[in-house]
Each structure stands twice: as structure tokens, then as C-alpha cells.
Amino acid sequence: MNTEQDLLDKVFVVTGANSGIGFESARDFAARGATVVILCRNEGRGRAAVEAVRSATGNDRVQLYLADFSSLASVARAGRNLRRDFPRIDVLCNNAGAANAQRQVTDEGFELTFAANHLGGFLLTQLLLPSLLNAAGQDHARIVFTSSLGHKSGPLDFDDLNMSKGYRGLKAYGRSKLMNLLTARELDRRYRDQGIVASSFHPGAVRTPIWSKGGVVGRLLGAVFYPFMISVEKGADTMIWLAASADEGARHAEGHYYFKRERASIAPFATDEAATRLWEVSMELVQVYLQEPAESP
Secondary structure (H helix, E strand, C coil), rough: CCCCCCCCCEEHHHCCCHHHCCCHHHHHHHHCEEEEEEEECHHHHHHHHHHHHHHHHCCEEEEEEECCCCCHHHHHHHHHHHHCCCCCCCEEEECCCCCCCCCCCCCCEEEEEHHHHHHHHHHHHHHHHHHHHHHHHCCCEEEECCCCHHHHHHCCCHHHHCCCCCHHHHHHHHHHHHHHHHHHHHHHHHHHCCEEEEEEEEECCCCHHHHHHHHHHHHHHHHHHHCCEEEHHHHHHHHHHHHCCCHHHEEEEECEECCCCCCCCCCCCCCCCHHHHHHHHHHHHHHHHHHHCCCCC
């Protein structure tokens, strides 16, 4: 963990930060003096993570906000509260995600993996753009998406983003990680000239519980390859670098996809056209949640 105090006066928001690479990244940012917001759905685990980060770093400017990323209404509430409380946000790490062996549909009508791994982070990003743009006026604000090598498993089916046909847990997960990569790419294209740099990365095969949630195949892969998987610290390294490094490569990531701090190859179907189309479809799906709620009489 880098303990150099080089992030003073900066605000970092990290989703899915109660464990895994999100927690490790939050701890690194806090150790370097940043104000860190940990955003997760479970209050007990979230509070435990906040206390662990504070204890490890001596930084009391670590806060918890609750959001269930499978619920766009929950994400919208959290996003509005964050925008109100933090008029300037320097870095957003969209790391929250899950794998689901069985197809499930949320109360809002979306397939669970699609909602939790893509739409929730997409919506949060839209809600926090004013605060990120305020930071961009002083230096480049950064948005980092946790993607995966799994994005290469197949192209998006824009006629069935909810995967009502042929659902498989690893397939759904791979599609959501492709969405993360494409969103970073389109976000950078749209906002780079306004001072926001977006990127995505593959953390590697990290020893986390997510393997147990990918169905029979996911559990089998996890069991076989677990001894060869990398530590959480190594898995978090590229996210920390993209989010906080002064290196030119990180400061000018320009929508690219990274692995081990290097630009990595992407699937041939991860095109600009797919990125733009996904952005437009996603905006339509979250539009109602971007509207400010009516005030009570």
C-alpha cells in the first residue's frame, strides 16, 4: 500500500468497496490523504469496511453511503445525496458488480446482472457528472470501470440486453464487463475535452468470492485455478494506478482498456459503434431515474 500523502484535498468515490479490490483501493486512497466514500449495499459490512480503513490509515475522512446496485431507485437516491454533499468529486471508481448463476429479474424489470453490473454504475456516473466536471476545472477528473477479460466472450445482443433467451451466468457476466469497457470508451469520447478521463481495466484472476457465484462452471473454474490466482492487492494495482497515479499513461488513459498498467487488446466487437449505441440505449433506460423527485406539498 502506497502511504505517500499525495491525494490530500481530493475526493474519491469507490463502489463495491466493502471487500476485494474495491476495499484495497479505498484503503490505498485513504492512506494517501484522500476523502474516500465507500458505496455499498450492506450497512453492516460497509460500516466494518469504513472502520477498517480508518484504523489502517489514521484517516477519519472515510464515509459510507448505501446503494443497492440492483435497484436503480436506490442508486438514484445515493447519487443525489453524494452530489449534494460533494459538489466536487475527483475520482469515481465504478467497481461494484456480481455474478449470478440463475437468471433473475429485478423489481424494476431488468435482468439482475445487467442492472447491477452496468445500469447501476451508468446511472451513478450520470448523476455525479456535475461534481466530476467541477473537479475537472482544476485537473482531470477520472472515472475508472472494473471490466474483465471476460468481455471477449461475445458481442452484445441489443435486441435482448435482458438476456431472456439462452441465459448463462458467465455469459451474462461477460456481457456486463463488455458494457463497462464500452461505457468507459464512450464516456471519454464525450467528456475528454471537458476534463474527464475515463478508462477500464482487467484486474486479473483475483482470489475473491465472486467465483462461487458463477454457477457450476464458475465454481469449477474457481476451484481449479484458485491456487494460481493473484492476491487482492495485485488485482487492485491497475485500478489504483488509473485512478490516482501522476504517470502520463494514467492521466491520459483516453478511454482505453488496461491490464497490469498496460493497454490491452480488446474484442473486435468492442467498437465505437457498439459503445455509442449502448450509451443511447442505457440513457433511455435510466432517464426516469435521472429526474429530480417531486417535492412533497
